[in-house]
Amino acid sequence: MTAPAFDMPIGEAMRTQRAIRRLTTDPVSDELVRELIALATKAPTAQNHQAWEFIVVRDPEVKAKLARLNRRVWRLVDKPVAWLNRKDPKFVRTHRATAHQADNFEDIPVLIVCCMTATRRAPSPVVAASSYGSIFPAVQNLLLAARAVGLGANLTTMPLTINFAARRALGIPWKVTPVCIVPLGWPTGKYGPTTRRPVGEITSIDRYGNRAWLDAEGG
Ligand SMILES: Cc1cc2nc3c(=O)[nH]c(=O)nc-3n(C[C@H](O)[C@H](O)[C@H](O)COP(=O)(O)O)c2cc1C
Known part of the structure; x- marks a missing residue:
């Protein structure tokens, strides 16, 4: 397979990028994932430290562990959050999609775990901004690049909430901080x-x- 051209106009990619949680099980090639990560790393970082690492997860055993962690957290928040937002139809749609993702997490073709490798203790909001602000621009690039080739993706922190267990599932050392996961696949439908x-x-x-x-x- 030849790599896609990523030639969607940037305005269109930005306007149409959104959280897509209903994905097919069709494969996403390593070649494409590599290109997405390469584009992610075109993002800025504080002092150009590039203190990031990405874990591309396809192993069913690892995915199953993260799926279980995701569901444990989802079951805790699902009902109270649904009740609090019950009158908001947009929320209800998002909630259903999040439930779908939780139910089908094992079947997501690829998970990209986005990590920071230099976490500074944060005596001020500006220092905290330098830490987390050095990974989220890359995550947004990743989401936009995925959108540009028609992949569905979203940003989720839920599977990392039980942090110790998520680290163990992924074999992440303490000096590395997993910040979020981007589940990737081809969308099942069209999105507004x-x-x-x-x-x-x-x-x-x-x-x-x-x-x-x-x-x-x-x-
Ligand atoms: C820091 C951060 C954490 C997020 N955590 C989650 C999450 O745990 N689960 C999830 O389904 N979406 C998560 N999201 C995605 C948001 O729910 C989503 O971006 C927002 O609802 C807007 O969706 P839209 O672009 O489709 O309108 C997160 C987004 C950000 C920026």
Whole structure:
């Protein structure tokens, strides 16, 4: 198989990228996964440390362990979270998709575990931002690259919640911190647009709270 061209216009990839949790079991080649990780690593990191590592999980035994951990956490949060958001139809859709992913986690073709290899103790929010801010840009690149070739993906932290057990399942040493997992596969269906808060509502001009653009939007 020749590597896909990743030539979707960036605006289209950004506008249409979203969490996709219903995936087929069709294979995703190593070649493609390698290219996704290569594109992920084009992201910035603090002082260009590139203190990241990725674990590509296909082994059914490892996937089964992570699936069990994911379900244990999901069972704890499922009902209370569903009840709290029961009147929000968008939430209900996401909730069903998350339940589907939990039920079918073993069948996800590839899991990419995104890790930090330099975790600084965080005496201030800025130091914390340098640590986690040096992995999430790469994760977003990975998600956009996946979108550009039509793969479905999402970002999940749930299987890592019982951290010790997740580390053991993956054989991760203490100096490495698993931050999130990107399950990857081909989507089962088509997906609608994302909903996001309007720019005017979240943007201040010159000083916090000056929502001049909100007025311009007629909000
Ligand atoms: C830090 C972070 C943690 C997340 N954790 C989870 C998770 O544990 N499980 C999950 O299904 N989605 C998780 N998500 C995905 C969000 O639910 C998703 O991005 C959000 O609902 C927007 O979805 P959309 O792009 O389809 O609109 C996480 C996203 C981020 C940025």
